[in-house]
Amino acid sequence: MTKVKSLADLKKMKDQFQSKIELREKGEDPDSRVQIKVAMATCGIASGAKTVMEFLIEELDKRSIDAVVTQTGCMGYCYAEPTIEVKLPNQDPVVFGYVDNKKADEIIEKYIKNGELVDGIIPMNYNTIDNQ
């Protein structure tokens, strides 16, 4: 595959993008996606939230897991940054603290794939960060 260097190159790949999207959406409704929010305030960024977020986006794609990774502000757990919130379909969101790439890998393999809880959960009761 040639390198994408300009908007024209990007345009040429449009059909390729489109077919990938259709392949992914086949038989799946958007609510069945895994939703991940990475806390990205000063505290998170300084502790490496960017690296973790890039790792998540890349690895979830590689492991063919349909997920949306977005960012959010400070959740108030600055001592435990980087923190991420993972919401599996039809389940309450769970917040994990001290997430580096190794932890993120464990979360993908155990929690996202099998629903198995892993260490590092920050206990709390709320619906989602945005409602706080």
Next chain:
Amino acid sequence: MKELALHILDIAQNSIVAGATLIRIGITEDMQGDLLHMTVEDNGKGMPSEMVERVMNPYTTSRTTRRVGMGLPLLHDACRAANGMLTIESAVNEGTRVLATMQLSHIDRQPLGDITGVIVLLFSANPSIDFVYSHIRNGNSYIFDTREVKELLEGIPLNTPEVIKSIREMIASNLDEL
């Protein structure tokens, strides 16, 4: 915070919280004038002038989860350490502009870092916000505008993994050529 790119990611976060729909990020590297300047400009809700005077104080923050805000003070410090300064202009309901200047060759100037990664992360994590990124190096410039890309891709979301990868490649190769 050890890279300027991470400061940009952090300052842009303020623009996102301010409800901006368009965020302009600009970096100019001028070797002749020995100057580096970075701007983050948004069309968010802005701040009244008394707030602008207080934002450099780490005990000023708009967040509700705790009482300190270190983003701008940290960048202010990074600027001063490299013989530069930080200026903030803001108008209520119009937006805010943060301008950081540094001496390009100063030994304490932080490295630029992974600016491509930061831009990619910003637009992929905030699909409803448009970003314009312009980078000028010694008179040569590159401009990346998510509005242009969105129009070109006709409805394909920019945060599709394949699209993210291609755009990252495009920005990186253009920056290399500057």
